[in-house]
Amino acid sequence: MTKHVVLVEDETNIAEAIRFLLGREGWRVETLANGSSAVDVIRNVCPDLVMLDVMLPGKSGFEILKELRADPAFVDLPILMLTARGQARDREMAKDAGVSRFMTKPFSNAEMLEAVHSLTATTPTAS
Numbered sequence: 001m002t003k004h005v006v007l008v009e010d011e012t013n014i015a016e017a018i019r020f021l022l023g024r025e026g027w028r029v030e031t032l033a034n035g036s037s038a039v040d041v042i043r044n045v046c047p048d049l050v051m052l053d054v055m056l057p058g059k060s061g062f063e064i065l066k067e068l069r070a071d072p073a074f075v076d077l078p079i080l081m082l083t084a085r086g087q088a089r090d091r092e093m094a095k096d097a098g099v100s101r102f103m104t105k106p107f108s109n110a111e112m113l114e115a116v117h118s119l120t121a122t123t124p125t126a127s
Contacts, residue, residue: 002027003049005030006032006038006051007030008056014053014082018051026099037057039064046073049063051080052080052082061082062097066098078100079118
């Protein structure tokens, strides 16, 4: 079964690069450039992984993360947060909000693929 990721990233070049890399690995990648509808989309599609940019138009990655973690159905959903700002305060806020992993841009293709594989290796599949 194909794994599904929802990528919420407003930088087109980054979104396309991630879509290409994960697509080669067999992932179905759904991209959103705005945080406003992200929680609704994620609730509707129940992806295997969510990749969130911190700074988004409409709703920040932190707001989306907190909203998802407040929903019992998404407490264990792997969420990888991406940011161009890698300050310790951002990492701490993400950790406190329940992020699965935090990655600072720019990152290498290998680093991103390793993060995706490690976050989804133990994801149970529906029977």
